[in-house]
């Protein structure tokens with residue numbers, strides 16, 4: 001999902017022009033190699049010298065990659081009972097096969113979705129810093145949380161793949177947060193990660209202010225399988241990784257592409273999900 005860029009405050013300037021110019025300049029450079037080099041030399045040396053800090057607020061903690069007690073208590077982790085399909089958290093346990101009202105009305109194309117925590121006022125900060133603040137240090141912790149939330153999904157997965165960014169946005173952000181999450185989950189589970197299984201070949205405007213229908217239209221036809229990986233998908237169970245699940249429009253668009261290419265099933269694992277109250281009996 002797309003959230004408002006931090007650069008949103010600079011809207012007075014024509015950011016698209018700036019980005020385009022930057023993308024043109026960088027086109028000749030291997031951006032991925034630059035990012036890898038920056039990561040290698042950027043943080044590791046400093047991190048070894050500094051005391052570990054809370055991922056969210058920066059107060060001192062005992063172990064690297066941890067949250068302080070105050071920040072930890074604000075993260076609303078999602079645990080069963082949840083909707084068997086989309087992972088919507090239930091207040092009462094209606095059985096392992098129970099579906100939420102939305103899934104009863106219309107099943108998503110993906111088989112199952114799970115998320116580590118609710119996307120709320122407090123947890124939003126964790127997601128945004130990972131997405132925009134050039135901070136990769138939470139990745140191992142997030143990978144652990146994802147592995148916990150998606151245990152069943154990981155057990156069935158043949159391949160792990162992130163929801164891709166368009167290459168221009170990748171240049172702007174320097175890394176795809178979903179790909180970093182996918183790598184972190186891969187390290188935890190030992191499953192194969194294919195970071196470029198899907199590509200976003202059409203640029204899509206940020207979706208933060210769009211409703212479900214607008215989001216669906218926004219991402220329709222935006223994704224395809226990387227030509228190199230076409231044969232890889234057939235008969236495989238693919239686990240898609242994204243940072244935030246909102247209406248599910250983005251992961252549904254990716255799922256459609258994967259199923260069309262012959263994937264046996266697609267599951268979705270996200271760091272956070274928006275939980276809006278559902279109307280009973282829908």
Ligand SMILES: [Zn+2]
Pocket residue numbers: 054055056057058059067068069070071072
């Ligand atoms: Zn804290």
Ligand SMILES: [Zn+2]
Pocket residue numbers: 083084085086087088099100101102103104
């Ligand atoms: Zn559901």
